[in-house]
Amino acid sequence: MGREILLGDEAVALGAVHAGLSAGYSYPGTPASEIMEFLARLSAERPDLQAAWSVNEKVAYEEALGASYAGKRAMVSFKHVGLNVAADPFMNSALTGANGGLLVVSADDPGMHSSQNEQDSRYYVQFAKIFGYEPADHQEAYDMAREAFDVSERFNVPVLMRLVTRLSHSRSSVETREPRPQNALRAGERRDWTLLPVNARRRFGLLLDRQPELTRFSDQSPFNILSLNDKDRSLGVIASGVGYNYFREAWGPDRELPSYLKVSTYPLPEAKIRDLVGSVETVLVIEDGYPYIESRLKGLFGIAGKTVLGRLSGALPPSGELSPDSVRQALGLGPLPAMAMSGLPLAGRPPQLCAGCPHADTFKALTMALEDLAGAGVFSDIGCYTLGALPPYNAIHTCVCMGASVSMARGASDAGLRPAVSVIGDSTFAHSGITSLLSAAAADVDMTVLILDNATTAMTGGQPSFGSGERLMKIVEGVGVAREHIRTIEPLPKNHERNVAVIREELDHPGLSVIVAVRECIQESRKKRS
Amino acid sequence: MKQDIILAGVGGQGILSIAFVIDNAALAEGLFFKQAEVHGMAQRGGAVQSHMRISDRAIWSDLIPKGEADMILSVEPLEALRYLDYLRPDGIVVTSSTPYKNIPDYPDIGSVLDAVRKAPKAVVVDSERLAKEAGTVKAQNIVLLGAASGSLILKESGLKAMIETLFKGRGGAVLEANLKAFDLGRRAAADS
Numbered sequence: 001m002g003r004e005i006l007l008g009d010e011a012v013a014l015g016a017v018h019a020g021l022s023a024g025y026s027y028p029g030t031p032a033s034e035i036m037e038f039l040a041r042l043s044a045e046r047p048d049l050q051a052a053w054s055v056n057e058k059v060a061y062e063e064a065l066g067a068s069y070a071g072k073r074a075m076v077s078f079k080h081v082g083l084n085v086a087a088d089p090f091m092n093s094a095l096t097g098a099n100g101g102l103l104v105v106s107a108d109d110p111g112m113h114s115s116q117n118e119q120d121s122r123y124y125v126q127f128a129k130i131f132g133y134e135p136a137d138h139q140e141a142y143d144m145a146r147e148a149f150d151v152s153e154r155f156n157v158p159v160l161m162r163l164v165t166r167l168s169h170s171r172s173s174v175e176t177r178e179p180r181p182q183n184a185l186r187a188g189e190r191r192d193w194t195l196l197p198v199n200a201r202r203r204f205g206l207l208l209d210r211q212p213e214l215t216r217f218s219d220q221s222p223f224n225i226l227s228l229n230d231k232d233r234s235l236g237v238i239a240s241g242v243g244y245n246y247f248r249e250a251w252g253p254d255r256e257l258p259s260y261l262k263v264s265t266y267p268l269p270e271a272k273i274r275d276l277v278g279s280v281e282t283v284l285v286i287e288d289g290y291p292y293i294e295s296r297l298k299g300l301f302g303i304a305g306k307t308v309l310g311r312l313s314g315a316l317p318p319s320g321e322l323s324p325d326s327v328r329q330a331l332g333l334g335p336l337p338a339m340a341m342s343g344l345p346l347a348g349r350p351p352q353l354c355a356g357c358p359h360a361d362t363f364k365a366l367t368m369a370l371e372d373l374a375g376a377g378v379f380s381d382i383g384c385y386t387l388g389a390l391p392p393y394n395a396i397h398t399c400v401c402m403g404a405s406v407s408m409a410r411g412a413s414d415a416g417l418r419p420a421v422s423v424i425g426d427s428t429f430a431h432s433g434i435t436s437l438l439s440a441a442a443a444d445v446d447m448t449v450l451i452l453d454n455a456t457t458a459m460t461g462g463q464p465s466f467g468s469g470e471r472l473m474k475i476v477e478g479v480g481v482a483r484e485h486i487r488t489i490e491p492l493p494k495n496h497e498r499n500v501a502v503i504r505e506e507l508d509h510p511g512l513s514v515i516v517a518v519r520e521c522i523q524e525s526r527k528k529r530s
Numbered sequence: 531m532k533q534d535i536i537l538a539g540v541g542g543q544g545i546l547s548i549a550f551v552i553d554n555a556a557l558a559e560g561l562f563f564k565q566a567e568v569h570g571m572a573q574r575g576g577a578v579q580s581h582m583r584i585s586d587r588a589i590w591s592d593l594i595p596k597g598e599a600d601m602i603l604s605v606e607p608l609e610a611l612r613y614l615d616y617l618r619p620d621g622i623v624v625t626s627s628t629p630y631k632n633i634p635d636y637p638d639i640g641s642v643l644d645a646v647r648k649a650p651k652a653v654v655v656d657s658e659r660l661a662k663e664a665g666t667v668k669a670q671n672i673v674l675l676g677a678a679s680g681s682l683i684l685k686e687s688g689l690k691a692m693i694e695t696l697f698k699g700r701g702g703a704v705l706e707a708n709l710k711a712f713d714l715g716r717r718a719a720a721d722s
Binding site: 030033167169246248253325335336343344347348351384 | 618
């Protein structure tokens with residue numbers, strides 16, 4: 001078909017489309033957002049391709065699962081912590097199986113460039129007992145996405161593709177192939193999808209029975225490359241995903257390669273691993289994220305007569321993103337000659353709220369309103385406004401997971417903390433704050449919720465928000481917040497005094513209040529003007 | 531033949547536009563390339579960098595190993611200094627002299643530029659002045675691309691063709707200003 005320049009994320013999306021994808025769903029989150037951005041652009045010219053942002057990852061997963069049950073090929077994509085949100089349908093869909101091929105793309109963020117943790121999605125592949133891919137480069141991302149749907153239909157399981165930030169957000173060229181047509185609607189077996197205990201036990205048995213086949217398929221996959229060096233048996237390398245790139249980069253083209261196994265599919269290709277381990281003395285495992293393969297190899301007791309090195313052993317750093325430099329060192333290669341740093345102390349330049357950002361004015365008003373209330377707890381959430389934790393604002397006290405601010409403020413209020421304040425954006429509120437507010441409203445908890453309505457999902461680049469404007473006001477009223485304690489402010493410098501007064505009034509109210517700070521994201525209003 | 535470049539600057543300064551031009555020019559010349567970029571939280575006014583690799587052979591790592599970079603191309607002088615340890619001992623630094631001061635503890639600009647000039651090969655251009663001269667202060671990134679172009683393994687005509695692709699949708703004046711910004715940057719580097 002041709003060569004295209006694509007982000008790793010986009011290579012997955014295009015591979016899926018060329019595999020006959022009918023429907024894709026997602027909630028924005030770095031580093032996965034560009035998958036749906038790309039699908040949405042394609043879908044604008046392709047009425048047969050549904051590409052939709054969903055209100056959260058669980059909803060997105062279930063939408064994709066519904067499309068799969070209907071017989072169509074479907075994809076759901078999100079960042080790694082999004083899979084936590086979607087874990088309920090994910091785990092159960094391993095039992096129901098897919099009808100049309102179902103690809104789950106989970107983009108991990110080793111190094112936490114834009115995340116709260118660096119959890120490794122490969123554990124979810126094992127947890128659900130399904131099949132998984134871990135591409136090393138853009139071409140594999142495209143090719144594996146294409147293959148994944150066939151595998152999902154052949155083995156009747158969802159297939160998970162694990163990406164990492166470094167591939168998701170790297171650009172390169174990809175050779176594309178002729179697209180495959182979409183599936184027709186196809187009836188399935190409804191008792192397979194109805195997980196009453198009687199059905200669930202039967203389906204779990206089938207899933208367990210399928211495990212040897214999945215392992216055999218993994219062992220035979222050409223994406224897993226085993227190369228044995230019979231002359232030098234001292235070292236063998238097992239490298240997965242982008243770890244393989246760093247191994248090859250560091251080793252260079254001029255020396256004979258040691259024995260190595262490139263791991264790209266899960267369950268682990270056991271026979272190939274045995275061949276590799278059996279033919280070397282020391283095994284170095286290079287994997288980005290958690291020491292998944294290394295800990296599986298070692299188990300509790302290690303391998304008699306072998307040394308296993310990796311992140312657990314200390315040969316590689318236990319956390320953070322791998323780099324060609326850390327892998328060089330683990331391979332026993334010295335650093336390359338390089339220029340020295342200048343010695344000038346370099347002031348850090350952390351991310352910050354944009355000049356003119358409405359959140360800045362909200363934080364100034366909130367901080368002023370809380371000035372004499374030393375014991376206040378300000379529970380916040382995930383979004384641009386999380387930057388309110390940094391100077392000069394120092395305005396918020398928590399960032400845990402999507403929607404947690406509202407529920408945590410309730411718990412703190414129950415515990416006796418006053419005032420208990422929640423600060424949450426409109427998109428995050430729609431994602432996971434509504435049910436928390438419903439719970440707080442039912443008990444009329446003494447707490448104040450600030451919803452920052454900037455009419456977009458700003459941090460990830462301005463995707464649509466489901467809980468903004470008039471709909472947001474109706475939701476707040478609909479879950480049972482007293483009308484006289486639903487207030488709005490416009491966060492602008494000229495309104496500062498009034499905004500402080502409104503916040504103070506509601507902090508004083510001994511029940512639930514919601515203050516909606518309404519002003520459009522400065523980036524979005526700029527985009528519209530230009 | 532290969533060239534590894536660290537692109538540096540502050541979120542919003544248009545580093546990804548430089549990367550777009552280089553990526554596409556490299557592909558047009560039949561070269562391999564990989565380009566790792568930063569999205570998400572750091573883009574909000576923070577330090578950003580992109581690892582740009584071009585080669586006539588397949589490229590393994592998306593990230594440039596320390597000591598492999600042939601060039602640091604920075605739209606901001608302090609940001610150029612952040613990545614010196616990625617540079618080969620004989621590598622080149624191409625940077626703007628215009629500081630972007632969105633932090634309270636920005637060091638003395640004189641000492642920043644002195645530190646830049648300690649690199650064995652340093653090209654420092656006044657991107658703000660040249661971009662204004664070209665017609666838009668927003669074109670500082672393209673001034674820097676022009677300043678670097680003489681040291682790139684890519685053809686000047688190929689880079690300019692991609693600048694046209696990038697800006698043609700934004701009106702003739704914008705395109706013209708960016709092409710001029712490229713030329714002014716290229717000339718300033720040649721004269722330095």
